Amino acid sequence: MKVLVLGSGAMGCLYGAAFHRAGHEVILCDVNQAHVDAINANGLELDRNGVEHLPIRAALPQDVTEPVDLVLVFTKTFHTQGALEGITAAISTHTHLLSLQNGLGNDRRLAGFVSDDRVMVGASMLPSDLVGPGRVRSHGEGYSRLYPAFGGDPAFAAEVAEAMAAGGLPAQLDPEIHAAIWGKAIFNATMNPLCALTLRTPGFLGANAESRALIGEAVAEGVAAARASGVTIDAQPILDLTEVSMKDHADHEASMLQDVKAGRRTEVDAIVGAIVEAAEAHGLAAPVLKTLWRLVKLEEAKLD
Numbered sequence: 672m673k674v675l676v677l678g679s680g681a682m683g684c685l686y687g688a689a690f691h692r693a694g695h696e697v698i699l700c701d702v703n704q705a706h707v708d709a710i711n712a713n714g715l716e717l718d719r720n721g722v723e724h725l726p727i728r729a730a731l732p733q734d735v736t737e738p739v740d741l742v743l744v745f746t747k748t749f750h751t752q753g754a755l756e757g758i759t760a761a762i763s764t765h766t767h768l769l770s771l772q773n774g775l776g777n778d779r780r781l782a783g784f785v786s787d788d789r790v791m792v793g794a795s796m797l798p799s800d801l802v803g804p805g806r807v808r809s810h811g812e813g814y815s816r817l818y819p820a821f822g823g824d825p826a827f828a829a830e831v832a833e834a835m836a837a838g839g840l841p842a843q844l845d846p847e848i849h850a851a852i853w854g855k856a857i858f859n860a861t862m863n864p865l866c867a868l869t870l871r872t873p874g875f876l877g878a879n880a881e882s883r884a885l886i887g888e889a890v891a892e893g894v895a896a897a898r899a900s901g902v903t904i905d906a907q908p909i910l911d912l913t914e915v916s917m918k919d920h921a922d923h924e925a926s927m928l929q930d931v932k933a934g935r936r937t938e939v940d941a942i943v944g945a946i947v948e949a950a951e952a953h954g955l956a957a958p959v960l961k962t963l964w965r966l967v968k969l970e971e972a973k974l975d
Protein backbone atom coordinates (compact mmCIF):
# COMPACT_ATOMS: atom_id res chain seq x y z
CA MET A 672 0.00 0.00 0.00
CA LYS A 673 1.25 3.51 -0.78
CA VAL A 674 0.42 5.86 2.10
CA LEU A 675 0.57 9.65 2.22
CA VAL A 676 0.42 11.09 5.73
CA LEU A 677 -1.09 14.56 5.36
CA GLY A 678 0.09 16.64 8.29
CA SER A 679 3.14 14.82 9.64
CA GLY A 680 3.48 16.38 13.06
CA ALA A 681 3.27 14.45 16.33
CA MET A 682 0.58 11.95 15.31
CA GLY A 683 1.30 11.80 11.58
CA CYS A 684 4.91 10.73 12.22
CA LEU A 685 3.86 8.14 14.81
CA TYR A 686 1.42 6.49 12.38
CA GLY A 687 3.66 6.97 9.33
CA ALA A 688 6.37 5.07 11.21
CA ALA A 689 3.93 2.17 11.83
CA PHE A 690 3.06 1.84 8.12
CA HIS A 691 6.78 2.02 7.29
CA ARG A 692 7.61 -0.72 9.83
CA ALA A 693 4.83 -2.86 8.34
CA GLY A 694 6.60 -2.66 4.95
CA HIS A 695 4.40 -0.07 3.21
CA GLU A 696 5.65 2.87 1.15
CA VAL A 697 5.14 6.08 3.14
CA ILE A 698 5.40 9.78 2.32
CA LEU A 699 5.34 12.14 5.31
CA CYS A 700 3.79 15.29 3.88
CA ASP A 701 3.96 18.55 5.83
CA VAL A 702 4.20 22.31 5.30
CA ASN A 703 6.95 22.68 7.92
CA GLN A 704 10.07 22.99 5.73
CA ALA A 705 12.56 22.54 8.62
CA HIS A 706 10.78 19.33 9.73
CA VAL A 707 10.64 17.93 6.17
CA ASP A 708 14.34 18.75 5.63
CA ALA A 709 15.37 17.17 8.95
CA ILE A 710 13.51 13.91 8.16
CA ASN A 711 15.01 13.71 4.67
CA ALA A 712 18.52 14.45 5.99
CA ASN A 713 18.60 12.24 9.12
CA GLY A 714 15.51 10.01 9.01
CA LEU A 715 12.56 10.34 11.38
CA GLU A 716 13.71 10.16 15.00
CA LEU A 717 10.95 8.38 16.93
CA ASP A 718 11.25 7.88 20.68
CA ARG A 719 8.68 5.24 21.66
CA ASN A 720 10.07 1.94 22.89
CA GLY A 721 13.61 3.26 22.58
CA VAL A 722 14.86 5.73 19.98
CA GLU A 723 14.68 4.71 16.29
CA HIS A 724 15.86 6.52 13.18
CA LEU A 725 13.57 5.58 10.30
CA PRO A 726 14.45 6.32 6.67
CA ILE A 727 11.05 7.64 5.55
CA ARG A 728 10.61 10.10 2.68
CA ALA A 729 9.19 13.52 3.66
CA ALA A 730 7.77 16.05 1.20
CA LEU A 731 6.13 19.44 0.99
CA PRO A 732 2.58 19.26 -0.48
CA GLN A 733 3.64 20.84 -3.78
CA ASP A 734 6.27 18.10 -4.27
CA VAL A 735 3.73 15.25 -4.07
CA THR A 736 2.96 14.34 -7.67
CA GLU A 737 1.91 10.68 -7.62
CA PRO A 738 -1.44 9.09 -6.63
CA VAL A 739 -1.54 7.02 -3.43
CA ASP A 740 -3.80 4.28 -2.04
CA LEU A 741 -4.37 5.93 1.34
CA VAL A 742 -4.23 9.52 2.55
CA LEU A 743 -4.06 9.51 6.35
CA VAL A 744 -5.13 12.99 7.46
CA PHE A 745 -3.38 14.20 10.61
CA THR A 746 -3.41 17.98 10.30
CA LYS A 747 -5.27 19.96 12.93
CA THR A 748 -9.01 19.92 12.07
CA PHE A 749 -9.07 23.56 10.89
CA HIS A 750 -6.36 22.77 8.29
CA THR A 751 -8.06 19.69 6.80
CA GLN A 752 -9.78 21.30 3.84
CA GLY A 753 -6.82 23.47 2.74
CA ALA A 754 -4.42 20.55 3.20
CA LEU A 755 -6.52 18.22 1.00
CA GLU A 756 -6.79 20.96 -1.64
CA GLY A 757 -2.97 21.09 -1.60
CA ILE A 758 -2.44 17.42 -2.55
CA THR A 759 -4.95 16.83 -5.36
CA ALA A 760 -2.18 15.07 -7.37
CA ALA A 761 -2.15 12.32 -4.71
CA ILE A 762 -5.89 11.63 -5.00
CA SER A 763 -7.15 9.35 -7.77
CA THR A 764 -10.31 7.28 -8.20
CA HIS A 765 -8.84 4.43 -6.09
CA THR A 766 -7.59 6.61 -3.19
CA HIS A 767 -9.10 6.17 0.30
CA LEU A 768 -9.04 8.92 2.95
CA LEU A 769 -8.81 8.27 6.69
CA SER A 770 -9.09 10.75 9.56
CA LEU A 771 -8.17 9.80 13.12
CA GLN A 772 -8.22 13.47 14.15
CA ASN A 773 -9.93 14.61 17.33
CA GLY A 774 -13.33 16.32 17.41
CA LEU A 775 -16.64 15.98 15.60
CA GLY A 776 -17.32 16.55 11.89
CA ASN A 777 -14.16 14.99 10.37
CA ASP A 778 -16.33 12.79 8.11
CA ARG A 779 -17.93 15.92 6.59
CA ARG A 780 -14.52 17.56 6.13
CA LEU A 781 -13.25 14.60 4.04
CA ALA A 782 -16.47 14.13 2.06
CA GLY A 783 -16.28 15.50 -1.46
CA PHE A 784 -12.55 14.82 -1.94
CA VAL A 785 -13.25 11.13 -2.81
CA SER A 786 -16.48 9.15 -3.23
CA ASP A 787 -18.33 8.53 0.06
CA ASP A 788 -17.51 4.79 0.10
CA ARG A 789 -13.77 5.68 0.28
CA VAL A 790 -14.03 7.91 3.37
CA MET A 791 -12.94 6.31 6.65
CA VAL A 792 -12.96 7.86 10.10
CA GLY A 793 -11.92 6.85 13.57
CA ALA A 794 -10.26 7.85 16.79
CA SER A 795 -6.83 7.39 18.35
CA MET A 796 -6.04 7.07 22.04
CA LEU A 797 -2.27 7.21 21.50
CA PRO A 798 -0.34 10.19 22.83
CA SER A 799 2.38 11.89 20.80
CA ASP A 800 4.54 15.03 20.94
CA LEU A 801 6.59 16.80 18.29
CA VAL A 802 9.87 17.47 20.09
CA GLY A 803 11.63 19.38 17.32
CA PRO A 804 12.25 19.19 13.55
CA GLY A 805 12.32 15.51 12.58
CA ARG A 806 11.86 14.36 16.21
CA VAL A 807 8.74 12.79 17.73
CA ARG A 808 8.16 11.22 21.14
CA SER A 809 5.25 8.95 22.10
CA HIS A 810 5.24 7.58 25.66
CA GLY A 811 2.08 5.75 26.66
CA GLU A 812 -0.08 2.99 25.32
CA GLY A 813 -3.31 3.40 23.35
CA TYR A 814 -5.24 2.04 20.39
CA SER A 815 -7.08 3.19 17.27
CA ARG A 816 -10.56 2.40 15.99
CA LEU A 817 -11.70 3.01 12.45
CA TYR A 818 -14.45 2.20 9.97
CA PRO A 819 -15.93 3.53 6.73
CA ALA A 820 -17.73 6.77 7.60
CA PHE A 821 -20.72 6.41 5.32
CA GLY A 822 -21.31 2.65 5.28
CA GLY A 823 -18.75 1.57 2.64
CA ASP A 824 -17.20 -1.92 2.41
CA PRO A 825 -14.89 -2.40 5.46
CA ALA A 826 -12.38 -4.60 3.54
CA PHE A 827 -9.87 -1.78 2.92
CA ALA A 828 -10.35 -0.45 6.48
CA ALA A 829 -9.42 -3.97 7.68
CA GLU A 830 -6.18 -3.87 5.62
CA VAL A 831 -5.37 -0.47 7.13
CA ALA A 832 -6.00 -1.70 10.70
CA GLU A 833 -3.81 -4.77 10.04
CA ALA A 834 -1.00 -2.59 8.72
CA MET A 835 -1.13 -0.36 11.80
CA ALA A 836 -1.08 -3.38 14.12
CA ALA A 837 1.78 -5.00 12.17
CA GLY A 838 3.70 -1.73 12.62
CA GLY A 839 3.19 -1.78 16.39
CA LEU A 840 0.06 0.36 16.87
CA PRO A 841 -3.00 -1.69 17.96
CA ALA A 842 -6.03 -0.94 15.79
CA GLN A 843 -9.45 -2.46 15.30
CA LEU A 844 -12.53 -2.02 13.13
CA ASP A 845 -15.57 -0.60 14.91
CA PRO A 846 -18.94 -0.65 13.10
CA GLU A 847 -20.22 1.78 15.79
CA ILE A 848 -17.53 4.26 14.81
CA HIS A 849 -19.67 7.40 15.22
CA ALA A 850 -20.44 6.45 18.83
CA ALA A 851 -16.71 5.84 19.39
CA ILE A 852 -15.88 9.26 17.89
CA TRP A 853 -18.47 10.99 20.08
CA GLY A 854 -17.05 9.20 23.14
CA LYS A 855 -13.51 10.29 22.29
CA ALA A 856 -14.68 13.85 21.55
CA ILE A 857 -16.41 14.07 24.95
CA PHE A 858 -13.23 12.75 26.58
CA ASN A 859 -11.15 15.40 24.78
CA ALA A 860 -13.71 18.17 25.39
CA THR A 861 -13.35 17.45 29.10
CA MET A 862 -9.62 16.74 29.55
CA ASN A 863 -7.97 18.93 26.93
CA PRO A 864 -9.38 22.35 28.03
CA LEU A 865 -8.71 21.52 31.69
CA CYS A 866 -5.08 20.70 30.85
CA ALA A 867 -4.76 23.75 28.56
CA LEU A 868 -6.29 26.17 31.10
CA THR A 869 -4.41 24.89 34.16
CA LEU A 870 -1.18 24.37 32.15
CA ARG A 871 -1.00 20.95 33.77
CA THR A 872 -1.09 17.30 32.61
CA PRO A 873 -3.77 14.65 33.40
CA GLY A 874 -1.98 13.48 36.57
CA PHE A 875 -2.68 16.90 38.13
CA LEU A 876 -6.37 16.72 37.18
CA GLY A 877 -6.61 13.31 38.84
CA ALA A 878 -5.08 14.60 42.08
CA ASN A 879 -7.60 17.41 42.64
CA ALA A 880 -11.24 17.22 43.72
CA GLU A 881 -12.20 20.37 41.75
CA SER A 882 -10.98 18.97 38.43
CA ARG A 883 -12.59 15.60 39.16
CA ALA A 884 -15.94 17.33 39.81
CA LEU A 885 -15.69 19.28 36.52
CA ILE A 886 -14.79 16.10 34.63
CA GLY A 887 -17.94 14.35 35.93
CA GLU A 888 -20.18 17.29 35.00
CA ALA A 889 -18.65 17.87 31.55
CA VAL A 890 -18.91 14.16 30.64
CA ALA A 891 -22.59 14.11 31.70
CA GLU A 892 -23.33 17.15 29.49
CA GLY A 893 -21.52 15.58 26.53
CA VAL A 894 -23.35 12.28 26.87
CA ALA A 895 -26.70 14.11 27.00
CA ALA A 896 -25.76 16.01 23.80
CA ALA A 897 -24.80 12.74 22.07
CA ARG A 898 -28.03 11.00 23.05
CA ALA A 899 -30.11 14.00 21.95
CA SER A 900 -28.27 13.75 18.60
CA GLY A 901 -29.31 10.10 18.26
CA VAL A 902 -25.96 8.56 19.33
CA THR A 903 -26.38 6.05 22.14
CA ILE A 904 -23.41 6.17 24.51
CA ASP A 905 -22.89 5.82 28.26
CA ALA A 906 -20.89 8.03 30.59
CA GLN A 907 -19.02 5.21 32.40
CA PRO A 908 -16.67 4.12 29.56
CA ILE A 909 -15.71 7.78 29.02
CA LEU A 910 -15.09 8.29 32.74
CA ASP A 911 -12.98 5.11 32.64
CA LEU A 912 -10.91 6.65 29.82
CA THR A 913 -10.32 9.77 31.91
CA GLU A 914 -9.04 7.51 34.72
CA VAL A 915 -6.68 5.72 32.31
CA SER A 916 -5.44 9.09 31.07
CA MET A 917 -4.89 10.43 34.63
CA LYS A 918 -2.94 7.28 35.54
CA ASP A 919 -1.20 5.99 32.38
CA HIS A 920 -0.82 9.33 30.53
CA ALA A 921 -0.29 11.29 33.75
CA ASP A 922 2.55 13.38 32.28
CA HIS A 923 1.36 13.60 28.64
CA GLU A 924 0.71 17.14 27.47
CA ALA A 925 -2.75 16.97 25.87
CA SER A 926 -2.61 18.32 22.31
CA MET A 927 -4.58 21.44 23.38
CA LEU A 928 -2.05 22.13 26.14
CA GLN A 929 0.77 21.79 23.60
CA ASP A 930 -1.05 24.34 21.40
CA VAL A 931 -1.65 26.88 24.17
CA LYS A 932 1.96 26.62 25.38
CA ALA A 933 3.22 27.13 21.83
CA GLY A 934 0.91 30.14 21.27
CA ARG A 935 -1.00 28.29 18.51
CA ARG A 936 -4.69 28.20 17.64
CA THR A 937 -6.42 25.22 19.31
CA GLU A 938 -9.05 22.74 18.07
CA VAL A 939 -11.53 23.89 20.73
CA ASP A 940 -14.25 24.63 18.16
CA ALA A 941 -14.22 21.13 16.62
CA ILE A 942 -13.85 19.41 20.00
CA VAL A 943 -15.84 21.43 22.59
CA GLY A 944 -17.77 23.94 20.46
CA ALA A 945 -19.26 21.19 18.29
CA ILE A 946 -20.65 19.36 21.34
CA VAL A 947 -22.10 22.57 22.83
CA GLU A 948 -23.66 23.36 19.45
CA ALA A 949 -25.23 19.87 19.27
CA ALA A 950 -26.60 20.23 22.83
CA GLU A 951 -28.11 23.65 22.14
CA ALA A 952 -29.56 22.52 18.80
CA HIS A 953 -31.62 20.05 20.84
CA GLY A 954 -32.62 22.56 23.51
CA LEU A 955 -30.13 21.33 26.14
CA ALA A 956 -27.85 23.54 28.20
CA ALA A 957 -24.19 22.51 28.57
CA PRO A 958 -22.90 25.15 31.01
CA VAL A 959 -19.62 23.48 32.02
CA LEU A 960 -18.58 22.66 28.45
CA LYS A 961 -19.66 26.10 27.25
CA THR A 962 -17.56 27.76 29.98
CA LEU A 963 -14.53 25.63 29.10
CA TRP A 964 -15.03 26.51 25.41
CA ARG A 965 -15.28 30.28 26.21
CA LEU A 966 -12.18 30.22 28.43
CA VAL A 967 -10.10 28.50 25.73
CA LYS A 968 -11.44 31.00 23.15
CA LEU A 969 -10.14 33.76 25.48
CA GLU A 970 -6.71 32.07 25.46
CA GLU A 971 -6.86 32.15 21.66
CA ALA A 972 -7.97 35.82 21.71
CA LYS A 973 -4.72 36.66 23.52
CA LEU A 974 -2.87 35.53 20.37
CA ASP A 975 -4.51 38.26 18.26
Ligand SMILES: NC(=O)C1=CN([C@@H]2O[C@H](COP(=O)(O)OP(=O)(O)OC[C@H]3O[C@@H](n4cnc5c(N)ncnc54)[C@H](OP(=O)(O)O)[C@@H]3O)[C@@H](O)[C@H]2O)C=CC1
Nearest residue numbers: 678679680681682701702745746750754772773798799926
Ligand atom coordinates in the same frame (compact mmCIF):
# COMPACT_ATOMS: atom_id res chain seq x y z
N1 LIG B 1 -0.88 14.84 19.81
C1 LIG B 1 -1.67 13.92 20.37
O1 LIG B 1 -1.30 13.30 21.38
C2 LIG B 1 -2.99 13.56 19.75
C3 LIG B 1 -3.54 14.32 18.71
N2 LIG B 1 -4.70 13.91 18.12
C4 LIG B 1 -5.27 14.66 16.99
O2 LIG B 1 -4.48 14.41 15.84
C5 LIG B 1 -4.50 15.57 14.96
C6 LIG B 1 -3.05 16.01 14.72
O3 LIG B 1 -2.51 16.42 15.96
P1 LIG B 1 -0.95 16.61 16.19
O4 LIG B 1 -0.20 15.57 15.45
O5 LIG B 1 -0.77 16.73 17.66
O6 LIG B 1 -0.72 18.02 15.49
P2 LIG B 1 0.66 18.68 14.99
O7 LIG B 1 0.45 20.16 15.04
O8 LIG B 1 1.82 18.10 15.72
O9 LIG B 1 0.77 18.20 13.47
C7 LIG B 1 0.00 18.74 12.43
C8 LIG B 1 0.93 19.04 11.29
O10 LIG B 1 0.17 19.41 10.13
C9 LIG B 1 0.90 20.43 9.46
N3 LIG B 1 0.09 21.12 8.47
C10 LIG B 1 -0.66 22.27 8.61
N4 LIG B 1 -1.22 22.60 7.44
C11 LIG B 1 -0.84 21.67 6.53
C12 LIG B 1 -1.07 21.50 5.14
N5 LIG B 1 -1.83 22.37 4.45
N6 LIG B 1 -0.54 20.42 4.52
C13 LIG B 1 0.26 19.55 5.20
N7 LIG B 1 0.54 19.69 6.52
C14 LIG B 1 -0.01 20.72 7.18
C15 LIG B 1 1.37 21.29 10.62
O11 LIG B 1 2.36 22.23 10.24
P3 LIG B 1 2.38 23.65 11.07
O12 LIG B 1 2.65 23.28 12.50
O13 LIG B 1 3.49 24.40 10.41
O14 LIG B 1 1.00 24.26 10.90
C16 LIG B 1 1.87 20.23 11.58
O15 LIG B 1 3.21 19.85 11.32
C17 LIG B 1 -5.36 16.61 15.68
O16 LIG B 1 -6.69 16.55 15.25
C18 LIG B 1 -5.27 16.17 17.15
O17 LIG B 1 -6.38 16.62 17.92
C19 LIG B 1 -5.36 12.76 18.48
C20 LIG B 1 -4.86 11.99 19.51
C21 LIG B 1 -3.67 12.34 20.24
Ligand SMILES: CC(C)(CO)C(=O)C(=O)O
Nearest residue numbers: 795796797798924925926
Ligand atom coordinates in the same frame (compact mmCIF):
# COMPACT_ATOMS: atom_id res chain seq x y z
C1 LIG C 1 -3.40 11.81 23.78
C2 LIG C 1 -4.87 12.03 23.96
C3 LIG C 1 -5.58 10.71 23.74
C4 LIG C 1 -5.15 12.36 25.39
O1 LIG C 1 -4.55 13.48 25.86
C5 LIG C 1 -5.42 13.08 23.05
O2 LIG C 1 -6.36 12.83 22.36
C6 LIG C 1 -4.87 14.47 22.97
O3 LIG C 1 -3.83 14.77 23.57
O4 LIG C 1 -5.50 15.27 22.27
